[in-house]
Amino acid sequence: MDEYYIYIVECSDGSLYTGYAADVKERVKKHNAGLGAKYTRHRIPVTLRYQESFATKSEAMKREIAIKKLSRKQKMLLIGDE
Template identity: 35%
Template sequence: MTGFVYILRCADGTYYVGSTRNIDHRLRQHQDGDGAEYTKRRRPVELVFCRECSTVAEAFGFEKRIHGWSRAKRQALIDGRFDLLPGLSRKTFRR
């Protein structure tokens, strides 16, 4: 069964990242205030990125990776600037 990973832009300009089996149903839930507590308080929301994945597990894994990304990296993904993604990775330095 396929899955979707998506990013919503909330009314306050923040991003919400999620995954689902049925993107149309999930978007209706978010718009109706039934999707998530985060988006409920920040409606209306706008779908700014959506990618179909071959499995729900793949979509969930991609969602979790995006959760760790900076706003700039999320924006590059939304804008389709895939060439910028590696340079926007957070780097950890060992001392």
């Protein structure tokens, strides 16, 4: 059974980026190599702050969209920083 994840990384400028991946560890490595999302390319290094797992890619993508709609304060509460 495959698992999919959503994750939140904190960029070097303090901003937060949310994405989904089948392998979060490898995805964070790609971000830090400058091969990840366009948003993170000039904000490296990034640090993994949060992740959730899902049974399907569809569930993970729906959760990613929901998290992206949250305010920064709500995201910080989610990752346990406020």
